[in-house]
Amino acid sequence: MRINLNQLRCFYLAGKFNSVSRAADVLFVTPSAVTMQIKKLEQWVGFRLLTRGGNSIRITPAGEPIFALAGKVFREAEILEAELEKRMHSHKDKVFIGCSHRVLATHILPNLILLLKQAHPELDIQIVPDASTAIKERLLADELHFVLTAKLFQAPPFKFIPLFAEELVLVTLNGSRFARKKKILPEDIASIPLLLQERSIYIVKQYIEAKGITPEIVMENLSADVIRQFIRQDLGGALLMRFAVQEEIDRGLFQEIEVEGGLPSASFGLMYSPKNILASYLQNLVTVLENMSFRRDDLVCVRGVPQHSSNRSQAKKTPPRGGACC
Structure with missing residues (x-):
């Protein structure tokens, strides 16, 4: 006793x-x-x-x-x-958010933070600029509350709050020697030298394998910024998320090549570990996020500039289109 x-x-x-x-x-x-x-x-x-x-x-x-x-x-x-009491005060209303990929930190994170601050101005949102592969470990260690990421898995102990879905696009330099057709079959992708992103987005590999394509890979493990520079030099094409090259497409610098049957979409959102969401303000935040309706154009930034800065909606959430994992 x-x-x-x-x-x-x-x-x-x-x-x-x-x-x-x-x-x-x-x-x-x-x-x-x-x-x-x-x-x-x-x-x-x-x-x-x-x-x-x-x-x-x-x-x-x-x-x-x-x-x-x-x-x-x-x-x-x-x-x-x-x-x-000192530690509780120092962590009061703090939310630690990490990011799994630099392209998400550039194109999604700024507007996501803006939306959260508008809905909950009392929150002290801390950005952890670590695009490492140790996402799960950092969540489990309670170093992060949320990670902005693509939906890689849905296995316990993690949960995923979907924000929006985004499609892949196949792009080359406008007028490129590799873009003789505006619309091609999936197998024709093999004729375009590909530049692959760093820690290549899994949805690209899944799509290539599913279609039985043996691509000619020029270079891989590149950042989105480097890929854009190489495309400008007409060194090849790339399969990227639309938001990563939207500006170049809109300006006519890059050409989007349509692929028969379409390219897959990836679901992006916030991943968290429920066992580490202990404080009441974090539990309330999860409830708010699960019931918010996020519009793709409200979240996506083109080189840090919002595509649309109005029409923020917080109605009941509709499921994101797509649903493929990347």
């Missing part, structure tokens, strides 16, 4: 003040309740801890070492409470 800290606290305060009544005042209970707890403690240890003398009480010789140790326990508890 373990010691009852409530009983020990009653004994310690009564001995400290030499008064059951003062101990009761501190604990906001009746004197009889304090007396009862002390008696239970004495029954448990098997000897008297306090004796009454006139209008006061005193600690027995057998109770002196217990009183001294109890004092150390409760002083350390006060230090612990102060430290916890």
Whole structure:
């Protein structure tokens, strides 16, 4: 049987003040309740801890070492409470958001943070600029509350809040020697030298494998910025998320090649570990996110500039189109 800290606290305060009544005042209970707890403690240890003398009480010789140790326990508890209060205050209303990929940090994160701040201005949103592959580990370690990512998996212990879906596009330089047709069959992709993104988006590999395509890969593990530069030099084409090349397509620098049957879409959203969403403000935020309706054009930035800065909607959420994982 373990010691009852409530009983020990009653004994310690009564001995400290030499008064059951003062101990009761501190604990906001009746004197009889304090007396009862002390008696239970004495029954448990098997000897008297306090004796009454006139209008006061005193600690027995057998109770002196217990009183001294109890004092150390409760002083350390006060230090612990102060430290916890300091840490709770330092983390109050803070939300730590990471990003699984630099292209998402460039094109999605700015507007997502803006929407969250508009809905909850009291939140202190901290961006963790780490596009590492250790997303799961950082979520499990409670270093991050949410990670902006593509829907890679849906296995416990993680949950995924979908924000929007985005399609892949096949692009080349406008007038490129590799773009003789505006519409091609999936197998024709093999005739275009491909530039693949860093930690190549899985949906690209899935699509290529599913269609039995053996592509000519010029270079891989490139950033989206480098790929755009190489396309401008007409070194090849690329399969990228539309938001990564929307500006170049709109300006006529890049040409979008339509693929028969269409290209797959990826679902983007916030991944989190429910066991680490403990604070009430985080639980409320999850509920809000799950019921918000996010429009793709409200979230996507073209080189940091929102495509549309109005018509923010917070109605009940509709499922994102697509649903493929990348």
